[in-house]
Amino acid sequence: MKTLTFLALLAGVLAATPALAAAPHERDGMLVDDQGMTLYIFGGKGMPDAKSCEGDCARNFPPALAAPGDKPSGALTLLPAPNGEHQWAFQGKPLYRGLMDKKPGDRSGDGLNEVWHSVRVR
Numbered sequence: 001m002k003t004l005t006f007l008a009l010l011a012g013v014l015a016a017t018p019a020l021a022a023a024p025h026e027r028d029g030m031l032v033d034d035q036g037m038t039l040y041i042f043g044g045k046g047m048p049d050a051k052s053c054e055g056d057c058a059r060n061f062p063p064a065l066a067a068p069g070d071k072p073s074g075a076l077t078l079l080p081a082p083n084g085e086h087q088w089a090f091q092g093k094p095l096y097r098g099l100m101d102k103k104p105g106d107r108s109g110d111g112l113n114e115v116w117h118s119v120r121v122r
Contacts, residue, residue: 023070024088024095028105031090031119033097036104039064041093044115048096052115061109061116063087064095075121090119 024031024039031039040061042048048057066086072078078086079094088095098109098116110118 023066023073024064024076024090026121029120029122030107031095031121032104033064037097037101038105038107038109038118039088039090039095040098040109040116040118041090041095042115043117044113048115052113054113060099061096062099064097090121095119 024033026032027036033039042052042061044052048061050057053060063081064087065081066078066088070078070086070088075091077089077092079089081087096116098107100106100108107118109116
């Protein structure tokens with residue numbers, strides 16, 4: 001009984017501890033997040049807006065946030081995000097996730113409104 005109680009307690013602690021995401025990395029010539037999902041840059045003027053995102057930008061193209069303790073490396077840098085966290089950037093351009101992508105390798109946002117682009121690293 002003590003073993004079951006301990007295991008249940010341990011499972012609760014592990015479930016409450018957020019997993020740290022890995023930094024963006026290259027896969028098949030594309031920059032992806034820790035889940036293998038395509039990352040995007042915004043190529044429009046100024047900041048992304050409802051027209052360029054086809055609706056709510058924060059929902060459709062959320063920033064690719066860094067985990068606490070993540071460190072910049074090479075062309076991958078960190079920028080301050082509006083919420084006090086840090087957002088990944090590639091060659092100085094902020095990185096975003098595309099919620100229209102359903103599985104690793106999808107690039108549904110590539111070319112959207114001629115301002116969203118997946119990041120090729122080769």
